[in-house]
Amino acid sequence: MKLFRKTLLKRTALLLFILLFLKLLIPQTVYANDEKNTDFSLYAQSAVLMDAASGRILYEKDGHKILPMASTTKIMTCILALENGNLEDYAIASSYAASMPKVKLSVKEGEYYRLGDLLYSLMLESHNDAAVVIAEHIAGSTQNFAQMMNQKAREIGCHDTFFITPNGLDATVTAKDGTVKVHSTTAADLAKIMSYCIMDSPEKENFLAITRTPSYSFENYREKDGQFVGGGRTFQCNNHNAFLSMMDGALSGKTGFTGTAGYCYVGALRRDERTYVVALLACGWPNNKTYKWSDTRNLMNYGLENYEYHTLKEAAFDEDRLKPIKVLGGQTNSLGADAYVDVKIDRPLSDENIPDNVTPPAGDGLLLKKGESIQVDCQTATELTAPIEAGTRVGAIRYLVDGTVYKVEYILTSRSVPAIDFSWCISQILHRYIL
Template sequence: MIVPFKTDYKENIKPKVVLVKNKEGIKDENNSMKEKDLYAKSAVLLDADSNRVLYNKNGDQVLPMASTTKIMTCIVVLENSKPDEIVKVSQYASSMPDVQLNIKEGEKYYIKDLLYSLMLESHNDTAVALAEHVGGTVEGFADLMNKKAKEIGCKHTYFITPNGLDKTDKNGTHSTTGIDLARIMSYCIKKSPKSKEFLKITREPNYSFASVDGKRSFTCTNHNAFLRMMDGALSGKTGFTNDAGYCYVGSLRKDKKTFVVALLACGWPNNRTYKWKDTKKLMNYGLSNYDYKKFQDMKLDKKELKPVIVKNGQTKEIDDIATTNVRVIENKKQKKDNKAGILLKKDENVEIRYDIKDEVEAPIEEGDKVGTVEYLVDEKVWKTCSVVAMNGVNKIDFEWCYKKVMRKFLIGNFI
């Protein structure tokens, strides 16, 4: 069901939907992705530009996510601290199980250095040290993580630990869904004010640093093998725990397309390579089957953009009907959120919904909104534009009536 556009006007609107067909090809069953083709229990392919889910295998199933948690840890630290802040290691942080940097209680490190330890080597002790510094406590930092998850639009994610170790408390289990995890990665690489810093850290092949006092030095190596597997590979994070199995979230940018793949429960030992196979399958599926289409290139129906009647509006002659021509413009307030286009499969169509008043009440000024044009894919609105008046129309008043009557009277007498 299509919900009508709401205005302050009392008159009812009868929205019309027009189907815009993608004429670039027809459906190819050989390019379809079937659940049996993937190892992961939960697998999602996301368009990072629109956050539209392009493929979904159990994408709403709540599952533990292991160290893929650390992408949220990283972005929360980046957004709530400065690189040169000094972290003092607590006894609790130093007690974390493998994988560890083996930092010791009382030692001090710069945040910028520990973030490489966190993301390249996935060190659990580093995650806790960062969390305690930024959040005061691990619990305080988890609150920041959960708040950020809600801001991003995650619906079924609950963080307890900053490192992803399996844990349950009175409120639930440390867990997420494939869709939520993909959204978090999309935020990290696209929308976060610290996305550039995030990408720089997660793409670094190797990184060396020392403690603040210079007594200990370390070298970290990036374990995200996907960065070397496909042209355009952008970022990613692996994970494994006994409960979660092998997990992965990764991104790729190629041919003006940006994809995110999220995999949960993608095998257990000895199935370490399953996550790479699934990731490449989904990325290639996206690259082969989806093309970017600009909304502005989709032709609008001129018949739907006919002049709007202006009731009680001034006209050149008394018996004329006042109207205003209309044009479609992008909403200024929504310009940042509205997408310029969307990735479409060859057999997918865009529906354009016209929700325009048949008539409005005078007075009306140039630029006044008289309706909307919305672009829908999968029954979801992805782009909204305003339909506005091109010319103003004043309301009929005594002065206008007097002038028109006198003109008609004088002309009539002259004839």
């Protein structure tokens, strides 16, 4: 028995030694969008580098982990105010707004502020009370405004985001089913929201103008005889987004911090046709305030060094390759012949309409790493059954990278094909045998 045990121990030790040797000898698998694929590490618990034009994630570190996002929340507050409010309106400060904790503008109940001024207070100084005044003015209450925020998040495609407050202060609510929901998002969703703000929103230019402003001053107002009169307190706001002066092409951004969320950041950079968004969550706690800038630079440089802009024009499917589709039971010009219908690609902005020196609209291009390519998958019906209307969708062309679809073009019938009926049969017989 002792001999058996000794033999077993020796064999086990030998097996472990062989496995360890093989592990050292065989190269380890490198995973895309993982820190193993880079020569740097990140402080953030969750991070994403996104191609803002296509929404493609170029790099992630736990990018879909749900975490609180602090004042990066305010980019959603800002874009909703721009899209749904009048910047020349005057918003009144409530007692609830005045009760907000620092960082705050220190509004007083009953004071009026021009909505446009409050957006600078919101985005440059990150004032929590300004966010509440804005939310109450736009939606009547912060609860109603949170519903607008969540609805907008769903429209953008952010399904792991849940807003409770307009300023990003840590908060929880209990749903009707008893589950506790937290004010939270993911780095992937946060990057998607920023991409919307700078690329797709009808108010993107105003959003960029506000978030890029170095400093801004304004005053509060009071109501007198139905008019709003200034001359009250004056305020000075300075932009605290240090990233704007760190890299050429820095475009926009928003910082955030709470004791639960830690330091957070979302920022954008544009060079030539390339627009990158970085989102960081839980990027250190005091005294590690600079971690977010280090992570942002590393991710932006990674994107700039490794990705180039490519248009889908480069891989566009040639419409001449499409063949007519047989239509069963379809009318033809002569009795006994098979019916066919020509098809075309529904391409409103054809390749010929996009000059080579013009960047196509968002969605018509994306960033690719060296060695990557756009795959084209064309699927069409092999047979159709009459009647067929002109413009009937009979196929699709999908443009993919790494199995993810970034654009779809639809294939349509170019004309109608009626079904064979009694009157057509009589007509054909008359033409063939009598006329």
